[in-house]
Amino acid sequence: MELFSNANDFLLWTRGDAFNIAIGLFIIGILIRLLEIFLLGRKQDFSEPRGSEWGPGLKNIITRSVVDNGTFKRAPFVVVVGYIWHICFFIILLFFVPHIELIHAMLGLKWPGLGSQFIDASAVIAMVALLAMLWHRLTHPVLKFLSTFEDYLVWLVTFLPLLTGYIAFHRMIDPYPLALGLHILSVELLLIVFPFTKLMHAITLFIARWYTGAMMGRKGIES
Amino acid sequence: MNKQTLFELLQQQGVSRRGFLKYCTALTSLMALPASMISTVAQALESARRPSVIWLSFQECTGCAESLLRSHSPTVEGLIFDHISLDYQHTLQAAAGEAAEHAREQAMKENYGNYLVVVDGSIPLADPGYSTIAGMSNLDMLNDTVAGAAAVIAVGTCSAYGGLPHAAPNPTGAVSVSSLIKDKPVINVPGCPPIPTVITGVLAHYLTFGSIPELDRLGRPKVFYGQSIHDRCYRRPFYDKGLFAETFDDEGAKKGWCLYRLGCKGPMTYNACATLKWNQQTSWPVESGHGCLGCSEPDFWDAGSFYKALSIPDGDYARAAGYAVASGVVLGAAAGFANQKTKSAAVSQHTKVSVDDFSLNQKDTNK
Numbered sequence: 001m002e003l004f005s006n007a008n009d010f011l012l013w014t015r016g017d018a019f020n021i022a023i024g025l026f027i028i029g030i031l032i033r034l035l036e037i038f039l040l041g042r043k044q045d046f047s048e049p050r051g052s053e054w055g056p057g058l059k060n061i062i063t064r065s066v067v068d069n070g071t072f073k074r075a076p077f078v079v080v081v082g083y084i085w086h087i088c089f090f091i092i093l094l095f096f097v098p099h100i101e102l103i104h105a106m107l108g109l110k111w112p113g114l115g116s117q118f119i120d121a122s123a124v125i126a127m128v129a130l131l132a133m134l135w136h137r138l139t140h141p142v143l144k145f146l147s148t149f150e151d152y153l154v155w156l157v158t159f160l161p162l163l164t165g166y167i168a169f170h171r172m173i174d175p176y177p178l179a180l181g182l183h184i185l186s187v188e189l190l191l192i193v194f195p196f197t198k199l200m201h202a203i204t205l206f207i208a209r210w211y212t213g214a215m216m217g218r219k220g221i222e223s
Numbered sequence: 224m225n226k227q228t229l230f231e232l233l234q235q236q237g238v239s240r241r242g243f244l245k246y247c248t249a250l251t252s253l254m255a256l257p258a259s260m261i262s263t264v265a266q267a268l269e270s271a272r273r274p275s276v277i278w279l280s281f282q283e284c285t286g287c288a289e290s291l292l293r294s295h296s297p298t299v300e301g302l303i304f305d306h307i308s309l310d311y312q313h314t315l316q317a318a319a320g321e322a323a324e325h326a327r328e329q330a331m332k333e334n335y336g337n338y339l340v341v342v343d344g345s346i347p348l349a350d351p352g353y354s355t356i357a358g359m360s361n362l363d364m365l366n367d368t369v370a371g372a373a374a375v376i377a378v379g380t381c382s383a384y385g386g387l388p389h390a391a392p393n394p395t396g397a398v399s400v401s402s403l404i405k406d407k408p409v410i411n412v413p414g415c416p417p418i419p420t421v422i423t424g425v426l427a428h429y430l431t432f433g434s435i436p437e438l439d440r441l442g443r444p445k446v447f448y449g450q451s452i453h454d455r456c457y458r459r460p461f462y463d464k465g466l467f468a469e470t471f472d473d474e475g476a477k478k479g480w481c482l483y484r485l486g487c488k489g490p491m492t493y494n495a496c497a498t499l500k501w502n503q504q505t506s507w508p509v510e511s512g513h514g515c516l517g518c519s520e521p522d523f524w525d526a527g528s529f530y531k532a533l534s535i536p537d538g539d540y541a542r543a544a545g546y547a548v549a550s551g552v553v554l555g556a557a558a559g560f561a562n563q564k565t566k567s568a569a570v571s572q573h574t575k576v577s578v579d580d581f582s583l584n585q586k587d588t589n590k
Binding site (some may be wrong): 025032036040180 | 378420440441452453462463464465468483484490491493520521522523525526527531532534535536537538539540542543544546547548550551552554555556558559562563566572
């Protein structure tokens with residue numbers, strides 16, 4: 001029996017049942033990971049606080065985005081390409097109108113989008129950056145030694161939405177519903193893998209940075 | 224077949240040779256053929272005999288026939304349509320009852336192996352009684368009529384893919400022509416309704432070449448269904464610039480910006496509306512301010528809301544997310560408490576070690 005009678009059925013499935021499964025696993029996974037972290041708790045700190053926690057914590061979330069000199073000197077390639085990749089990725093994710101429509105439908109928030117040429121250029125740069133990162137991982141002896149299956153899996157599920165999105169946008173696979181369906185499916189794969197891998201850093205970074213800043217603030221140290 | 228050629232018939236209708244050649248040029252261009260083919264098309268049409276056409280209407284709304292017949296008149300396309308030998312069409316024919324059925328049988332007998340069958344409407348398989356003509360089920364009439372046909376043209380989305388009757392839950396068990404007819408060429412001309420020029424264009428192709436045009440994977444002539452609405456849409460530059468109408472009466476809508484956000488299905492729809500247009504090339508849905516519904520695509524009735532952008536999930540994701548939050552909290556709390564238990568068990572099992580516990584014996588420490 002054929003799974004899908006035509007490409008439109010496939011697209012509908014990716015927009016329907018498959019999306020429900022993916023968003024469900026994504027939410028369950030994230031809640032498990034976060035609750036595990038928060039329920040671990042900390043021992044009560046009986047020392048007299050020298051400063052506040054919230055302000056320095058929030059400030060640290062932002063200030064830690066600026067790379068420190070030591071890190072840059074040690075790994076300039078990772079810093080520069082990493083920044084380029086993340087900026088381009090967020091341009092595509094947040095300023096491509098079909099993506100804004102998705103966010104609007106789900107969260108009720110909306111903002112103006114960017115023209116196709118910016119999205120298109122960002123997609124190409126982001127893909128080149130990811131390929132460069134993979135090349136770096138495969139050629140750097142220490143990095144290669146430290147890399148596990150998870151690192152390559154994470155790379156793949158991040159790269160696929162970009163590649164399929166580019167293909168769908170340029171209609172390089174015929175018919176279009178198949179191309180768009182493959183793009184949505186690749187994002188669903190990313191959503192499912194996200195909570196259980198290093199991709200979770202996109203959320204935990206806020207907790208980690210806040211905590212570092214808050215601890216420093218409590219001790220009266222400028223972070 | 225009628226003994227008169229098409230050109231003779233057109234001359235009788237007062238169509239000049241210039242008019243005829245103009246039509247041939249338009250037709251050649253319409254079929255995406257090189258200009259050098261104009262004379263071939265003209266010669267073929269000049270000498271073409273009228274093929275017998277039997278038009279079967281099953282579970283349909285007559286919109287497809289209306290689209291073609293009420294399009295406008297008199298045009299050369301209209302005249303050509305008038306002058307194929309339409310031997311059976313129960314909406315149009317004067318004969319009724321047995322006389323009508325007799326006309327069908329007669330046309331089949333006289334032109335066996337050469338006539339064209341045009342079908343509009345889907346065929347119900349759940350119960351033959353859902354749609355009958357002269358006491359004959361649609362399925363029987365289709366099989367009976369197609370047996371001696373040269374080719375079948377499925378006009379409209381219902382006969383091409385099942386269309387509206389096929390929409391969930393499909394109470395009549397409606398199916399398309401191509402799912403039943405496997406031993407004859409079936410040309411799908413979908414649309415709800417299809418563009419009149421496309422219907423006549425397919426007939427003209429058959430008249431010119433005596434063969435069916437090149438079809439895509441959904442059985443549609445590539446020449447008309449080869450490009451998406453989105454790719455040929457005059458509003459496409461606005462899509463590329465990121466300029467979108469957000470409601471049907473906002474500034475963007477008035478300026479003719481892209482209708483993607485209002486649910487336009489142009490990107491996934493393959494049809495010729497953007498180039499051929501409707502009503503004597505007056506306008507077409509997107510030009511009149513409404514997004515494309517995707518009516519020439521299979522299952523367009525069940526493809527989610529007409530007013531939801533293509534990138535938006537179509538299922539009940541809020542419910543899925545609700546269940547996920549509930550189960551995530553339970554599972555996360557369970558994992559968290561299990562971790563705490565492990566931690567406190569480790570603390571309670573922890574035995575304090577003092578320096579006296581270390582043996583000074585080298586052998587023991589090496590264990």
